[in-house]
Amino acid sequence: MKAPTAEVEDGAKPPRSLTVCLVGMPNSGKTTLMNALTGGNFHTANYPGITVSLLEGRSRPELGPPISLVDLPGVHSAVDPSPEEELSCRVIEGKNTAVVPDAFALVVDATQLERHLKFAAFVARQGKPVVLVLTMVDLLKRTGQTLDVARLSEALRMPVVTVDARQGVGASRLLERIRRATEEVQEPGELAGLGDDPIEAYSGVRRLLRRAGALEQDPKVEQDSLTARIDRIALHKHFGFPLFILVLVVLFASIFWLAQPFMDAVDGLFGGAGDVFIGMFPDSIVTRFIAEGLIGGVGAVAVFFPQIIILFFLMTLLEDSGYLARGATLVDRPLSYLGLHGRSFVPMLSGFACAIPAVFASRSIPTLRERLLTIWVIPLMSCSARLPVYALLLAALLPGAAGKAGLSLAAIYVASLLIGSASAGLIGRIAFPGESSSMLAMELPVYRVPRWKIILRMTWARSSSYLKKAGGPIVVIAIILWVLSSFGPGTAVAGLDAGDAAPLIVESEMDASFAAGLGRIMEPIFRPMGVDWRVGVGLISAFAAREVFVSAMAIVFHVEGEDDESQSSGLLAAMRTATFAGTDQPVFTPASMVGLIVFFFFSLQCVATVAVVRRETNSWRFATIQLVFYTGLGYAAAVATVQGLRLVGVA
Amino acid sequence: MIEVAADRMNLTDVSASEWREIDRLEGPKTECRRLMDLGLTPGERVAVVRSTPMGGPIIVVVRGTQLALRRREASWIQVK
Numbered sequence: 001m002k003a004p005t006a007e008v009e010d011g012a013k014p015p016r017s018l019t020v021c022l023v024g025m026p027n028s029g030k031t032t033l034m035n036a037l038t039g040g041n042f043h044t045a046n047y048p049g050i051t052v053s054l055l056e057g058r059s060r061p062e063l064g065p066p067i068s069l070v071d072l073p074g075v076h077s078a079v080d081p082s083p084e085e086e087l088s089c090r091v092i093e094g095k096n097t098a099v100v101p102d103a104f105a106l107v108v109d110a111t112q113l114e115r116h117l118k119f120a121a122f123v124a125r126q127g128k129p130v131v132l133v134l135t136m137v138d139l140l141k142r143t144g145q146t147l148d149v150a151r152l153s154e155a156l157r158m159p160v161v162t163v164d165a166r167q168g169v170g171a172s173r174l175l176e177r178i179r180r181a182t183e184e185v186q187e188p189g190e191l192a193g194l195g196d197d198p199i200e201a202y203s204g205v206r207r208l209l210r211r212a213g214a215l216e217q218d219p220k221v222e223q224d225s226l227t228a229r230i231d232r233i234a235l236h237k238h239f240g241f242p243l244f245i246l247v248l249v250v251l252f253a254s255i256f257w258l259a260q261p262f263m264d265a266v267d268g269l270f271g272g273a274g275d276v277f278i279g280m281f282p283d284s285i286v287t288r289f290i291a292e293g294l295i296g297g298v299g300a301v302a303v304f305f306p307q308i309i310i311l312f313f314l315m316t317l318l319e320d321s322g323y324l325a326r327g328a329t330l331v332d333r334p335l336s337y338l339g340l341h342g343r344s345f346v347p348m349l350s351g352f353a354c355a356i357p358a359v360f361a362s363r364s365i366p367t368l369r370e371r372l373l374t375i376w377v378i379p380l381m382s383c384s385a386r387l388p389v390y391a392l393l394l395a396a397l398l399p400g401a402a403g404k405a406g407l408s409l410a411a412i413y414v415a416s417l418l419i420g421s422a423s424a425g426l427i428g429r430i431a432f433p434g435e436s437s438s439m440l441a442m443e444l445p446v447y448r449v450p451r452w453k454i455i456l457r458m459t460w461a462r463s464s465s466y467l468k469k470a471g472g473p474i475v476v477i478a479i480i481l482w483v484l485s486s487f488g489p490g491t492a493v494a495g496l497d498a499g500d501a502a503p504l505i506v507e508s509e510m511d512a513s514f515a516a517g518l519g520r521i522m523e524p525i526f527r528p529m530g531v532d533w534r535v536g537v538g539l540i541s542a543f544a545a546r547e548v549f550v551s552a553m554a555i556v557f558h559v560e561g562e563d564d565e566s567q568s569s570g571l572l573a574a575m576r577t578a579t580f581a582g583t584d585q586p587v588f589t590p591a592s593m594v595g596l597i598v599f600f601f602f603s604l605q606c607v608a609t610v611a612v613v614r615r616e617t618n619s620w621r622f623a624t625i626q627l628v629f630y631t632g633l634g635y636a637a638a639v640a641t642v643q644g645l646r647l648v649g650v651a
Numbered sequence: 652m653i654e655v656a657a658d659r660m661n662l663t664d665v666s667a668s669e670w671r672e673i674d675r676l677e678g679p680k681t682e683c684r685r686l687m688d689l690g691l692t693p694g695e696r697v698a699v700v701r702s703t704p705m706g707g708p709i710i711v712v713v714r715g716t717q718l719a720l721r722r723r724e725a726s727w728i729q730v731k
Contacts, residue, residue: 077688080681114714115690143715198687202695223700223712231701231710231717241704329719333707342708342719439682439724440708441689444717 019068019100020178023092024107025119026074027445029135031055033107033163034071035454036171037063054087054099063172065179070099073363076443078122082366092123103129103182105174110134110162111143111224111446113215117156117191117205118198124158124191129181133174134162139446142226144218155212158189227322227446234326244330251318252352252413253406255311262306270299271570285507289482292558297478297551298471304388304547305467311353311384313459320455322447324349332440338421339428341365342440344374348420351381352413355609357462359616367438372622373428375613379604379630380420382413385546389600392550396575397593416601473544474551481541481555484515510558511581529599529635530592530642532580542605549600589651595642603634662699662711662725670698671730678727690714691728699725 022030038057055071072091073084081089090096092104106123108116124130132153140147153160161177163170194204209215234240274295281287318324324346332342340348343365350358358378365371382390390412394405487505510516519533526536538552550571557574578587604610604627614623665671673693676683690713691697700710700717708719 077685079684079688112714112716115716118688118690145715198684199692199694202690202692223715223717227717228700235701235703235710237702237704325719329708329710330703332719332721333703333705336721439685440719440721441686441724442708442719443689444710444719446717 017066017068018102018179018182019070020103020105021070021072021091021099021101022105022107023072023088023123024074025076025109025116027443028074028107028109028116030071030074030107032454033105033133033135033171034069035457036163037069037175054091059175060171063175067175067178069105070101075119075122076441077119082364083371084363092126094126094128101128103131103178105133105178106130107133107135110137110147111139111145113147113209114202114205117208118194118201121191121194121201121205122196124189127186127188127192129178129184129186130158130189131174131178131181132156132158132160134160135164137162138164139224142224142446146216146218148212148214151212152209152214155208155214156190157187158191224446227444230447231326231444234323235329240330244327247318247323247327249410251314252410254314255307258310259307263303266306267299267303270295270302274299285486288486293478293482293486293555294475296554297482298474299551299554301388301474301547301551304384304391304550305463307387308353308384309459309463312462313455315349315353316455316458316462317450320448320450320458322445325442325444328442329440329444335421336438336440338425339370339373339432340377340421340424341367341370341374341438342442344370347374347378348381348417351378351383353384353462355379355381355383355606356612359609359612362616369428369432370438372617373424373432375617375622376427376626377420377424379606379609379626380416380423380602382416382601383546383606385606386600388547388550389542390597392553392571393593393597396572396588397590397597399572412597412601419601474548477541477544477548478551478555481515481537481552484518485510485513485537485556485558488512488514489517510556515556528639528643529595530589530646531596532587534578535587535592535596539599539605542600543607545608546600546605591642591645591650594645595638598641599634599638601634602630602637604630660730662697662720662728662730663709663722665699665730667699667701670696673697674729674731676727677729678724682724683727686720686724686728689718690716691718697728697730 022034024030034055034057037059039060054073057069057071059067059069070091072088075081075085075088075092077085078089087096091099091101094100104123104126106120108120120130120132134147134149137147149160149162159177159181161170161174163174190208191205194201234243236243274291277295278287278291318327327349328342328345331345335342335344344362347358347361347365350361355378358381359375362371362374362378365374390409391405394408398405398408487507488509489505515537516533519537522536522540523533526533526539534556535553537556538549541552542549553575554571557571557578575588576586579585580587610623610627613626614620617623660671662671673691673695675693676686676691695713697711697713700712702709703719706722708721709725711718711720711725
C-alpha cells in the first residue's frame with residue numbers, strides 16, 4: 001500500500017483541498033482515528049503524548065471528496081506547554097503558516113467528557129468550524145456511564161459524531177459532517193463562551209452537561225475495574241518493579257529466540273542467490289559486482305532484519321496495551337534522581353530500536369533540561385543497528401556457543417542501560433547543576449486488549465521506514481567500498497612503461513586497491529585497537545550506519561557465498577583466517593574483538609542521529625560535542641581494553 | 652512554616668481509596684495551574700488509588716481519570 005503520510009515541514013505550502021486538523025488531549029484516540037480516515041500507517045500508541053510530529057494524510061477515496069487531514073500532538077494544557085503542545089497550540093490558534101486548518105475535528109474521549117470538553121473550549125474559541133468526535137464510546141459501560149449524544153450536541157450547540165476509530169465505524173459520517181460544517185454559517189456554540197480559568201471552565205462544562213442531562217454516572221462505579229485489577233499487580237508495592245524488569249528481559253531475550261529461524265532462512269537465501277547469479281552469467285566485472293558488492297554487502301545486513309522487525313513488533317504491542325505508561329510511572333523516581341524524567345523512559349526504550357525516532361519521542365518531555373539530558377543518553381542505548389555488529393563479533397568470539405553469545409548480548413544491553421543512566425547522572429550534574437523543577441502529572445490510560453490488525457500495520461510501517469532509511473546507505477556504501485577495494489591506481493601496475501598512456505584506474509587485488517591505499521594511511525589510528533586497515537575501512541564506513549560495518553567486512557575480506565556455505569559463515573571463516581599483511585598474526589583475536597565491541601558500545605557512528613539531534617536541539621554545538629565525546633570515549637575505551645587485555649595475557 | 656495545623660491535610664496524607672474534596676492548591680503558580688487544567692480543581696472529589704514502590708509517584712483518580720503525580724506535586728494539593 002502506498003503510504004499517504006508525510007511529515008509536515010516548515011514552509012510547506014497549504015494544500016488546495018479542505019484541510020482538517022485532528023485536535024484533542026493526549027490519548028484521546030486521534031491517531032487511531034487518523035488511521036481509520038486515511039487508511040494510512042500511523043503511530044497509534046496507547047500512551048499519552050506519543051504523536052511527536054505532525055502527520056499529514058488524505059482521506060480514503062471511499063469516504064467521499066478528498067480531505068487533507070493533519071494529526072496534531074495531544075495537548076494537556078495551553079499553559080506552560082511542552083514543545084509538542086506548543087506546536088499544536090500554534091496551529092490551533094492559526095499562528096503556524098505551514099498548516100492552516102479550515103476546520104477542526106475535536107477528538108474527545110467519551111469516558112472523560114469533563115476534562116476533554118474543557119480543552120475543547122480552547123479550540124471552540126478560535127471561531128473556525130468544529131465537529132466534536134466522540135471516541136471510546138464502547139468503554140462507557142466499563143466506566144459506568146451512559147451518554148445521550150443528541151442531547152450533548154444540543155447542549156453544546158455543536159455537531160457531535162461518534163466513531164469507533166479502532167473498528168473504523170463512523171468515519172464517512174464524520175467527514176460528511178465536517179464538509180457540511182464548513183459550508184454552514186458557524187455559530188460559536190456554548191463551549192466558546194467558557195473562559196480560560198480552569199475552575200470556571202470546569203464548572204461551566206459541568207453545568208452544560210447537567211443542564212442537558214446528557215451524561216449519567218452510575219454512582220457505584222468509580223473507575224474502570226479491569227484497569228484497577230491489572231494495576232493492582234502492575235504497580236504493586238513489591239511485585240511491580242520486578243515484573244517491570246521481567247517484561248524488559250522477556251522483550252530483549254525474545255528478540256533473539258524468536259528471530260533465529262527467520263535469520264537462518266534469510267542467510268541461506270542470500271548465500272544461495274549469490275551462487276545462482278555467478279553460475280548464470282559469464283564471469284565479468286558486472287557479474288562480480290552484483291554477486292560480491294550488492295548481494296554480498298546487502299545480504300550480510302539483511303540477516304538481521306528479522307530481529308529488528310520483532311523488536312518493533314514487541315514495542316508496539318507494549319505501547320498499545322497501555323503498559324508503557326505504567327513503566328514510565330515506575331521508573332520516574334529513579335530516573336528523576338538521575339536528572340531524567342519518567343517520560344524519558346519511552347525515548348530510552350525506543351533507543352534500543354533506533355536513536356532517530358527516540359530523539360523525536362523525547363519531545364514529550366516537558367522541561368528543556370530533561371529533554372536535552374534524555375537526548376544526550378539516547379545514543380548509548382544499544383540500537384538495532386548495533387545488533388548485526390555485535391552478533392557477528394560475538395559469533396566470531398564464541399564460536400559454537402550460542403547460549404554464551406546470547407547471554408553476552410543481554411549483558412551488553414543491560415550495560416548500555418546502566419552506563420547510559422550513569423552518564424545522565426554525571427553529565428546532568430556537570431552541565432545542568434541545581435534542582436529540577438519539572439512535573440510528572442501523567443495520565444494513565446485504561447488497559448485495552450491489543451488489536452492485532454493495528455499492531456501489525458504499525459509494526460510494518462515502522463519496520464519498512466527503518467529499512468528504507470537504512471537500506472539506502474547500506475547499498476551506496478557497499479557500492480563505493482566494492483569499487484574502492486576492487487580497483488587501484490593504474491600507475492601501480494603499468495607505471496614502468498611511461499611512454500604508453502597508462503590507464504589511471506585498473507582492476508586490482510585488494511592489497512593494491514584504492515581502499516588499501518587509503519586504509520594504510522590511516523592504519524596508525526587503528527593499530528592501537530589491535531586491528532588492521534581493513535577493519536579500519538569498516539569502522540570508517542560504519543559512520544553512514546553502524547550495520548554497514550558487517551557488509552564492509554564482507555566486501556574487504558572478499559567473501560562470496562561459496563558452494564553450500566551461507567553468507568555469514570563465509571564471513572566468519574574469512575575473519576578467522578585473516579592476518580596482518582605479511583605476517584601470520586591473526587587480526588581477529590579475542591582482545592581485538594572485545595575491543596571492537598567496546599568501540600561500538602560507546603561510539604556515535606550514525607550520521608543520521610547527529611543530524612536529527614542537531615535539528616531537535618537546534619544546536620550544532622550539542623550535536624558536535626555529543627559526536628566527539630562518544631566517539632572519542634569509544635576509541636579510548638577500545639584501546640584501553642585491547643592493551644589491558646594484552647597486559648594480562650589475552651592476545 | 653514549621654507548625655502545621657492538625658486539620659491541614661494534603662494528598663500525600665490521604666490513605667488509599669478514601670475520597671476527599673480538594674480545598675485549594677498551594678505551590679508554584681504555573682505548576683498548580685497545570686494541575687488544575689488536568690482536572691484537580693478546588694471543590695472536586697479526588698482519591699488516592701495506590702502508591703508506587705520506592706517513594707515513586709502516587710496514582711490518583713479525579714474526574715474519572717487516573718493520574719500519576721509525584722509526591723511533591725501531590726503535596727501541593729490541600730484536601731478536606
